[in-house]
Amino acid sequence: xxxxxxxxxNIMGKYSTRLYxxxxxxxxxxxxGKLVNNIHDCIFCKSCQIKCPSQCITVDPKEGKWxxxxxxxxxxxxxxxxxxxxxxxxxxxHRKPAPSKFVVSLQGTPRKSKKADKSAEKxxxxxxxxx
Amino acid sequence: MSRTIIPFxxxxxxxxxxxxxxLVVEDETIVEAVPALGYVHRGLETLASIRDYNxxxxxxxxxxxxxxCIHAMCYCQGLExxxxxxxxxxxxxxxxxxxxxxxxxSHLLWLGLFADGFGFESLFMQFWKIRERVMDINEATAGxxxxxxxxxxxxxxRDLDKTQQRWILDELxxxxxxxRQLMKTMLDDYTVKKRTVGVGVLTAQQALQLGAVGPTxxxxxxxxxxxxxxxxxxxxxxxxxxxxPEGDSWARSKVRFMETLQSMDIVRQAISRLPDTELAAxxxxxxxxxxxxxxxxxxxxLLYYLKGNGSKNMERVRIRTPTFANIPPLLAMLPxxxxxxxxxxxxxxxxxxxxxxx
Numbered sequence: 060x061x062x063x064x065x066x067x068x069n070i071m072g073k074y075s076t077r078l079y080x081x082x083x084x085x086x087x088x089x090x091x092g093k094l095v096n097n098i099h100d101c102i103f104c105k106s107c108q109i110k111c112p113s114q115c116i117t118v119d120p121k122e123g124k125w126x127x128x129x130x131x132x133x134x135x136x137x138x139x140x141x142x143x144x145x146x147x148x149x150x151x152x153h154r155k156p157a158p159s160k161f162v163v164s165l166q167g168t169p170r171k172s173k174k175a176d177k178s179a180e181k182x183x184x185x186x187x188x189x190x
Numbered sequence: 191m192s193r194t195i196i197p198f199x200x201x202x203x204x205x206x207x208x209x210x211x212x213l214v215v216e217d218e219t220i221v222e223a224v225p226a227l228g229y230v231h232r233g234l235e236t237l238a239s240i241r242d243y244n245x246x247x248x249x250x251x252x253x254x255x256x257x258x259c260i261h262a263m264c265y266c267q268g269l270e271x272x273x274x275x276x277x278x279x280x281x282x283x284x285x286x287x288x289x290x291x292x293x294x295x296s297h298l299l300w301l302g303l304f305a306d307g308f309g310f311e312s313l314f315m316q317f318w319k320i321r322e323r324v325m326d327i328n329e330a331t332a333g334x335x336x337x338x339x340x341x342x343x344x345x346x347x348r349d350l351d352k353t354q355q356r357w358i359l360d361e362l363x364x365x366x367x368x369x370r371q372l373m374k375t376m377l378d379d380y381t382v383k384k385r386t387v388g389v390g391v392l393t394a395q396q397a398l399q400l401g402a403v404g405p406t407x408x409x410x411x412x413x414x415x416x417x418x419x420x421x422x423x424x425x426x427x428x429x430x431x432x433x434x435p436e437g438d439s440w441a442r443s444k445v446r447f448m449e450t451l452q453s454m455d456i457v458r459q460a461i462s463r464l465p466d467t468e469l470a471a472x473x474x475x476x477x478x479x480x481x482x483x484x485x486x487x488x489x490x491x492l493l494y495y496l497k498g499n500g501s502k503n504m505e506r507v508r509i510r511t512p513t514f515a516n517i518p519p520l521l522a523m524l525p526x527x528x529x530x531x532x533x534x535x536x537x538x539x540x541x542x543x544x545x546x547x548x
Contacts, residue, residue, distance in 0.1 A: 061374060
């Protein structure tokens with residue numbers, strides 16, 4: 060008898076679902092949605108690129124470029140945990156559906172000083188023992 | 191009488207899973223069932239050679255959407271045994287909470303699909319309505335609905351604060367009340383019993399011999415549950431494996447229904463005993479050696495064989511999922527059944543073909 064009264068209640072009562080695109084549920088606080096990078100604080104250390112399991116982030120320290128393919132991202136927030144300057148964060152809103160794929164490309168100022176010199180030296184060091 | 195072969199699947203209106211069986215029938219009675227697997231092989235193990243062992247946690251989570259948390263938990267537990275890492279006890283309890291929430295939503299999903307399988311659409315929607323709230327708990331506490339990514343080697347990444355614990359307990363009380371209202375319809379309704387009682391019978395002896403796992407085994411009256419091994423915090427929690435002696439489709443649906451209620455109880459126990467320690471231990475070095483790890487998934491026992499060679503990439507990540515173990519019992523329960531009962535019998539092992547083939 061429960062099902063009969065339940066079915067009648069469902070016919071007479073309100074909708075159980077939302078009219079989705081027009082009415083949305085407020086997002087939960089800890090939800091892992093869109094990945095955002097505050098590029099001004101980014102030091103292009105590549106930690107996110109190395110840790111990312113889906114390899115959707117590409118960092119170019121020389122050019123100061125940070126690229127992310129949001130369609131390859133699996134929203135695990137490993138990069139957010141790994142970021143030493145906390146410039147990466149996840150919004151609690153999910154990415155909107157899109158008709159075509161794109162890459163989020165951010166341009167910042169590359170760090171000049173030691174890091175650039177070191178990365179230039181490193182290949183030479185690595186090549187030496189092999190030779 | 192002449193025999194005919196009727197293909198069942200890989201595309202079938204009842205099953206979303208690409209299960210393929212060649213059914214040898216005499217008139218409408220099944221004489222033999224021959225399985226064919228391999229339609230959705232994804233080659234996940236190869237990824238172990240190009241992704242490091244920490245990244246593999248997020249890859250093994252994607253073996254199966256429904257039991258993602260438990261896959262990651264098994265992999266992490268295996269690596270922790272291999273590398274002698276002592277996991278903090280709070281992390282163990284949190285793993286129990288999230289894995290049991292996964293079991294609840296997986297069983298509710300199955301109960302809904304099963305109701306849909308025998309044509310009871312409104313019951314299907316009731317189960318899924320309840321399930322949606324469990325998904326909300328996952329989303330609010332872990333950050334995602336399905337693939338929750340909370341496990342790391344050495345512990346967990348997220349914590350439950352007091353308000354969240356209170357909220358989960360309140361929600362579970364409401365869900366349990368709603369679920370209990372459906373119990374009579376699912377297990378004691380005349381039309382439902384007509385479709386499920388006596389369909390796909392598997393005796394206890396057959397189940398043991400053929401290596402059935404999970405609710406398929408317990409539905410035949412064998413009280414075996416991998417959680418009895420006491421992994422994570424299960425050794426400190428009170429529970430008994432749910433069994434039902436009949437061995438038919440009805441018994442298996444009863445086991446799953448009761449396990450859903452049991453899992454709610456385990457979550458309550460775990461929350462009430464949640465110790466106050468840190469969340470993750472430091473993991474030194476690289477994995478070396480080999481280990482076999484077993485956990486209980488909603489579908490049954492899951493087995494991981496891991497082999498590390500001291501580099502950051504794992505040498506082997508061999509996964510045996512419960513559906514693979516449950517296919518021989520399925521083949522044993524089909525002969526003698528009517529053709530129209532095959533979808534019901536096939537559904538009761540809860541086939542997850544894409545995890546089986548990885």
